[in-house]
Amino acid sequence: MPAILLRLGAISAALAITALSSTNALAQKKYDVGATDTEIKIGNIMPYSGPASAYGVIGKTEQAYFNKINAEGGINGRKINFISYDDGYSPPKTVEQARKLVESDEVLFIFNSLGTPPNSAIQKYMNAKKVPQLFVATGATKWNDPQNFPWTMGWQPNYQSESRIYAKYILKNLPNAKIAILYQNDDYGKDYVKGLKDGLGAKAASMIIAEESYETTEPTIDSHVVTLKSSGADVFYNVTTPKFAAQAIKKLAEVEWKPLHFLNNVSASIGSVIQPAGFDASQNIISSAYLKDTSDPQWKNDAGMKAFDEFLTKYFPEGNRVDASVMYGYTVAQGLVYVLKNCGDNLTRENIMKQAASINGLELGGLLPGIKVQTSATDFAPISQLQLEKFKGQKWDLFGDIISGDVGG
Structure with missing residues (x-):
């Protein structure tokens, strides 16, 4: 009888340890809407049509880069689901698409939506909803205002x-x-x-x-x-x-x-x-x-340019190599992947903004030598250097x- 009790006690202890470790595992994983064990759902709005349609290739480049990341196993085991809509560079349409992404598609955040008027039209909505409007594709100075708009962050020099x-x-x-x-x-x-x-x-x-x-x-x-x-x-x-x-x-x-x-x-x-x-x-x-010019022969043997060319060959062969928007899309997508990797298993909207505001001296292959990505809780301007x-x-x-x-x- 005591042996049976002893065995039952051991089983109970083992179950307790298992339950505790499961609880710890669950405690380590934090998700908001748009993130799961297998997926990170990201929204994007681009002018694929209209007067600024030349920039539409940015969204296509980002999709291709995320295809590369997914093919390589994703981010911490999670695949990126990139949902990109056209707004024709029309602010009322941008509002419509942002609402669709946040309320219907239930994305974790909106990334690199393009244009100053379109982003201005959704800035208050995104901040009221507390959904990151991250690395917007516009250099307007107002994106660096963490005190009043803590959910909006720029990317390029203002x-x-x-x-x-x-x-x-x-x-x-x-x-x-x-x-x-x-x-x-x-x-x-x-x-x-x-x-x-x-x-x-x-x-x-x-x-x-x-x-x-x-x-x-x-x-x-x-x-x-x-x-x-x-x-x-x-x-x-x-x-x-x-x-x-x-x-x-x-x-x-x-x-x-x-x-x-x-x-x-x-x-x-x-x-x-x-x-x-x-x-x-x-x-x-x-x-x-602030980005390397793909047509400049000085970067011929540059490691960053070689990686860019390999990406184009394998994942985006239709991309125009000498279109600066392609290098732009590639580089900002790399910046986002860096942020998401640093989030680990805490894929909450709050932590995404926290990690985006904690970038210290990040060097990316497409940036000119000496130009680094730098942010803080009080500085939402990731890149602030240029060369004539x-x-x-x-x-x-x-x-x-x-x-x-x-x-x-």
């Missing part, structure tokens, strides 16, 4: 910082410049203009002699370029999205206007802007970069030092 860098260059090299600005009439365009004016400081009023804004519904910006040329400006600041950027470069060549031409980084893609506009028309344009570049021949030539573009700097 537009005001970029403009300040151009302003610094103009003040140093062309102190008597007469500047004409073409900009998109929305938060994106106005953010760039504000940065330039702040960067020029007291001289802005005398140096900026003409400004023209355009609507994304306009078929062409040719008339705006003609008007700006008539101002007599010798510096042209081109604040446009790819379709209109290519039009502006072409029109400048047609009307034989040859100012010093600054082109915002978001339209510096050789594949979607420079090639369509023509290499001859694009000579000596100045822009800025000038278009020569059929590629961008980097020049000068890596510049930190902090708005407060």
Whole structure:
């Protein structure tokens, strides 16, 4: 009898240990809607149609990169389910798609949705719902506001910082410049203009002699370029999205206007802007970069570029290698994978934002050497460094030092 009791006691103890370890295992795994033992459901909104459709390839690149991650076993054993919808770069449509993703598809978060007006339209909704609006694909300065919008975080260098860098260059090299600005009439365009004016400081009023804004519904910006040329400006600041950027470069060549031409980084893609506009028309344009230019032979034997090329060959052969948006999508997807790996088995929305705000000196293969991803609980601007570049021949030539573009700097 005592032997039976002893055996029963041992079995009870074993069951208790098993139950305890199971409880611990469960305690270690924390999920919000959109995450399970086998899946991480991610939402995305892109302009696959409409005036900014050149950026649609970003979503396609991200899907291809997540296919690669899934083929390699996923993230901590979980496969990514990437649900990407088209909003045509129309804010009311963005609202509709965000609600669908959050309330019907029940995604864990929305990642890298594109455009300043579209993201502005859903920012309050996402924060009210406490759903991460993570690594938005727009450089508007307002995404770095953790105090008021703790669920929204940017990715690329912000537009005001970029403009300040151009302003610094103009003040140093062309102190008597007469500047004409073409900009998109929305938060994106106005953010760039504000940065330039702040960067020029007291001289802005005398140096900026003409400004023209355009609507994304306009078929062409040719008339705006003609008007700006008539101002007599010798510096042209081109604040446009790819379709209109290519039009502006072409029109400048047609009307034989040859100012010093600054082109915002978001339209510096050789594949979607420079090639369509023509290499001859694009000579000596100045822009800025934080990503490696895939057409630059200096990266031929670079490990990061080799990995990018292997990815394209195996998972995205239809991708245009010289389209900067492809490298952009690839790099920001790598950034997200880094964050999700660091979440471990705690895939709550709160922990995703916590990990995204704890990136310290992350180097990614597509970033220029010296440019690192850095965030904190009070700084939601992951990338804040740039290097100036000038278009020569059929590629961008980097020049000068890596510049930190902090708005407060």
